[in-house]
Amino acid sequence: YGRDGRELLLRHHTFDYISPLSLTHTHLTHPLSLTLTYTMSSLRNAIPQRDHKERSQPQHRQKLGILEKKKDYKIRAKEYHLKEDTIQKLKQKASFRNPDEFYFKMINTKKVDGVHQEKDKTHKYTNQELENMKTRDMRYLMVKKDIETNKISKIQENLHFLDGSTERKHTIFVEDPEELESFNSASYFSTAPQFVDRSFNRPLSSTLSDGSLVINEQQISSKDIEKLDTKRAKAYEELNIRMERENQLKQAIDEVYLQKQSINPNNKRKKKNKRKRNITGQLSQNTKQGPKYKWRRERKK
Numbered sequence: 001y002g003r004d005g006r007e008l009l010l011r012h013h014t015f016d017y018i019s020p021l022s023l024t025h026t027h028l029t030h031p032l033s034l035t036l037t038y039t040m041s042s043l044r045n046a047i048p049q050r051d052h053k054e055r056s057q058p059q060h061r062q063k064l065g066i067l068e069k070k071k072d073y074k075i076r077a078k079e080y081h082l083k084e085d086t087i088q089k090l091k092q093k094a095s096f097r098n099p100d101e102f103y104f105k106m107i108n109t110k111k112v113d114g115v116h117q118e119k120d121k122t123h124k125y126t127n128q129e130l131e132n133m134k135t136r137d138m139r140y141l142m143v144k145k146d147i148e149t150n151k152i153s154k155i156q157e158n159l160h161f162l163d164g165s166t167e168r169k170h171t172i173f174v175e176d177p178e179e180l181e182s183f184n185s186a187s188y189f190s191t192a193p194q195f196v197d198r199s200f201n202r203p204l205s206s207t208l209s210d211g212s213l214v215i216n217e218q219q220i221s222s223k224d225i226e227k228l229d230t231k232r233a234k235a236y237e238e239l240n241i242r243m244e245r246e247n248q249l250k251q252a253i254d255e256v257y258l259q260k261q262s263i264n265p266n267n268k269r270k271k272k273n274k275r276k277r278n279i280t281g282q283l284s285q286n287t288k289q290g291p292k293y294k295w296r297r298e299r300k301k
Contacts, residue, residue, distance in 0.1 A: 127263050134260035138253055145249040148242050155239045159232070194225055261295060 057067040068076075109116045125133070172188065174180045186193045195202045 130263050131260055134256055138256050141249055141253045145246060148246040152239065152242050155235060159235055
């Protein structure tokens with residue numbers, strides 16, 4: 001019924017089910033403005049539904065395994081297209097390949113179980129090759145030793161070994177104390193006063209007075225003599241270094257020679273170090289001596 005009391009005929013209107021508990025004041029006062037709603041989830045759960053099961057493999061195709069589904073097909077198709085693209089790229093690379101192209105990896109690698117692995121680069125030399133290499137090493141060391149020997153001889157020609165590291169003394173005997181008080185070392189040694197303290201390379205006054213070698217206190221000062229002494233000390237230091245280097249080269253030559261003879265293990269025999277007894281009868285300890293070998297006799301020619 002409407003507000004004026006007339007009966008209304010409502011046609012072509014479908015009303016959904018509404019729960020009485022969900023009616024509000026507006027619904028009761030205005031029946032025509034009624035909004036009919038319901039909760040679909042509750043109704044859907046109330047109505048029994050059919051379980052949609054996936055189709056299994058037919059009985060006559062059981063030998064082919066489980067029936068492939070769409071998710072399985074998508075994975076298989078993705079892998080197939082990935083391989084197809086890779087093959088296409090490789091074909092394109094092969095078509096544009098330079099026939100003269102070369103890389104050392106082409107000959108320095110080999111396949112092991114389908115994987116490229118780099119070959120072993122360690123070269124195995126024969127005994128003859130090793131002996132030739134040791135001979136070349138010996139020749140090189142001998143050349144270096146000869147160079148050091150020549151330089152040492154040149155330095156020794158310019159230096160004198162009359163003065164050592166320890167302080168030297170020269171004792172002069174006189175007849176009486178009066179002569180001792182009036183003693184003049186420069187006139188006694190017949191040299192300049194600057195060279196009296198020297199125990200080497202002491203020129204005579206007669207030599208200094210000849211020509212341009214006249215030396216007096218005004219021409220050579222004490223500073224010049226100190227410079228000469230410093231230069232001489234450096235020369236001695238260089239000489240000691242070169243002599244030590246020469247000894248090291250000699251030891252290296254001996255070691256290389258021993259290695260060369262030791263290449264063939266059949267032509268050597270290790271010899272025991274026999275320690276000698278000292279005066280008291282105790283055995284001496286030679287810790288610095290290396291192993292000694294006795295070589296077999298071999299006819300060279």
